[in-house]
Amino acid sequence: MKRISKLHLALLLLCAMPQLAFAQIFATPVQQIELLFAGDIMQHETQLNMAKVSDGKYSFSYCYRHISPLVKDADISVANLETTIGKSGFSGYPSFCAPDSFLYAVKDAGFNVLLFANNHCMDKGKRGAMHTLDMLDSLQLAHCGVYRNAKEREERYPLIIEKKGVRVAILNYTYSTNGREIPSPMVVNIIDKETIARDIQTAKDKRPDVIIACMHWGDEYVSLPPASVKEMSNWLIEQGVNHIIGNHPHVIQPIEIRESEKSPDTHLVAYSTGNLVSNMSIRRADGGIMVGMKLRKILNYTRAFDIRYLLTWIAPKDDNGKRDFTIYPAATTCIEEWNHGEQKLQLFINDSRSLFNKHNKGDIREMTIDSVRITR
Numbered sequence: 001m002k003r004i005s006k007l008h009l010a011l012l013l014l015c016a017m018p019q020l021a022f023a024q025i026f027a028t029p030v031q032q033i034e035l036l037f038a039g040d041i042m043q044h045e046t047q048l049n050m051a052k053v054s055d056g057k058y059s060f061s062y063c064y065r066h067i068s069p070l071v072k073d074a075d076i077s078v079a080n081l082e083t084t085i086g087k088s089g090f091s092g093y094p095s096f097c098a099p100d101s102f103l104y105a106v107k108d109a110g111f112n113v114l115l116f117a118n119n120h121c122m123d124k125g126k127r128g129a130m131h132t133l134d135m136l137d138s139l140q141l142a143h144c145g146v147y148r149n150a151k152e153r154e155e156r157y158p159l160i161i162e163k164k165g166v167r168v169a170i171l172n173y174t175y176s177t178n179g180r181e182i183p184s185p186m187v188v189n190i191i192d193k194e195t196i197a198r199d200i201q202t203a204k205d206k207r208p209d210v211i212i213a214c215m216h217w218g219d220e221y222v223s224l225p226p227a228s229v230k231e232m233s234n235w236l237i238e239q240g241v242n243h244i245i246g247n248h249p250h251v252i253q254p255i256e257i258r259e260s261e262k263s264p265d266t267h268l269v270a271y272s273t274g275n276l277v278s279n280m281s282i283r284r285a286d287g288g289i290m291v292g293m294k295l296r297k298i299l300n301y302t303r304a305f306d307i308r309y310l311l312t313w314i315a316p317k318d319d320n321g322k323r324d325f326t327i328y329p330a331a332t333t334c335i336e337e338w339n340h341g342e343q344k345l346q347l348f349i350n351d352s353r354s355l356f357n358k359h360n361k362g363d364i365r366e367m368t369i370d371s372v373r374i375t376r
Contacts, residue, residue: 032297037214038071039275041081076113077111081116116145121188125183144171145172158208169203217229223253223351256360312328334371
């Protein structure tokens, strides 16, 4: 059995107390924040066509209307931006490029941190990546993973976000850029242990309360992480990362709460959050999860608690071949007079719950939000 100091045990018990109860009993200040992690935000050709309104303009805001309140409630809301942003040349797979309004909709939905180190970040070369970075900065959206040059990376990475007295360091890496060249002097964070180890030490030097690694990794459309991903997650925690959020497989994968061998700390590992919005419709790829957790800081000790997830789903094509790319809360969505849609929704829910019931580890609960009704 691992040994825990009396101080650690005391802090562990205090962090488990409700914040109000602690504040009423003790004079020690308590800081608490909420984080939310969503999956891949993609724009396929069909989404682009559906978003076209008038005068060549596009509107994507309707996609997020049901989940936006949840996103805005969190202090830090993170998603993976798996498309470049451009002024023209909009396209879907295999070279993603979305109009500026796509990013406006993401911000309006409440997301305030976007991950850009993924295999599609160089789909439109230097011009596309640079315009994406310019737009992210102009909208004051925090981001990490891709940089204009090495100097900018040195100044802005790891990404440090402080909310309500809690400092969070966010790291972001991708397994590749689909073979596309990274144009000089730009920098993309590629998964490499030597580089990551240096970055973790740099993060520690900035004295954050937690370090979170967001990894673009794994095998597409596979519901369980491969051995290489599990090995990397073990290594990241050994190096000092507190929590890990994964994406890229386009389907959800299990969530684990791991106990530390050296302290009473726990580590959240979510191997894949799946798709938040995309045109993918094959089994298990028509939805994802949003993973939430709270961080409570007492003195210099910070602990994660209340770890939970929301199943999200995108309805399939209707009888007329059209698809509405609204993101629905899967568990509380009711479908009327559309058997195909109801069957697809229930299949996604059953697959997801079956996977989690079998492979999740730790106290992780499914959450729900206000119900939504789909009629055809």
